[in-house]
Amino acid sequence: MRYQETGELHKDFHGATLMSANYIVKNYGIEALREIVLHTGTEVYREINQRLKAGDTSELIGFKEYFLKREGGKFTITRHDNGLFELVVTECPMEKHLKRLGMEINENFYLLNKFLNEALCHDTPYELSYERFDDGVTRECLTFRKGGNSHVAK
């Protein structure tokens, strides 16, 4: 898997991530955040994006599972034979650490996650939704983009 990391974790970076998102939205607007995260999803995570274009969801699933596990998240992934999946996160490690830092889980937290999923799937046959419920549980569903080619899925 292209994006594995090992060694110690520095979870305070989550604080810097949200602080940066807050700064960008406040000074440049929501579309600026979307633009930055689009570059993140399509260039930083090029391997994920390229594989999705080719109908291979394995890198995306591996990425989600690996880093949630590495950071101690609580989640379940339901995989389907056609490469689609549903990810339910009952305890998000990023959210947990942000609360520890005393940071507000605000709209920009939601936008970061939503935009990242959109960017990972940019210009691919897939869409990855992001929903957050009142109790903090989140649900991400990988589906075929409306009007996309379902036969490319492995």
Add this chain to the structure above:
Amino acid sequence: MLPSDHFVRFYNEVFKFLEAQGPGHLEKYWLEISRHQEWHCLELFKEQGLQGMYDYWEHIRIEENCDLTLDLSEDCLHSTMNKCPSLSKVLDNDATASKRYCDHCAGWIGPVLCKAGYYYITVTGEPDIPTCDWWIYADEAKAQAKMQELRDKNIKFKSYIN
């Protein structure tokens, strides 16, 4: 979730966006980072001085997996980053690195140290080589002496003095 391991690559994208906005935008952002970082370290630096700074960066050395040498003496804390994990991750990246990536450390550390009453000098090399040095002094005269030494050796540096 953006993994905490990959914050630096997102950060790099923020830098590229801000660079494209024109002069001064990056520096203002780093000041905001500095204000955010104050929560983590300003009181420690004020109360425990160079030892507190050593303790802070020793913690960072471990958590951020740095190949970093810290040398604490009575009047100076000297750091040699032998291999920076932050720039290394940005370079080991399918996205391009901002040429100003290395400026971000001084961008937030300098203002915090100024507020704590200390003097900071940094030497960063080429933007694609993950090594750097910095020195923190409690005494301005000693900081000035260090800067003169670097000038005499024709070494480019940045300083945060007042």
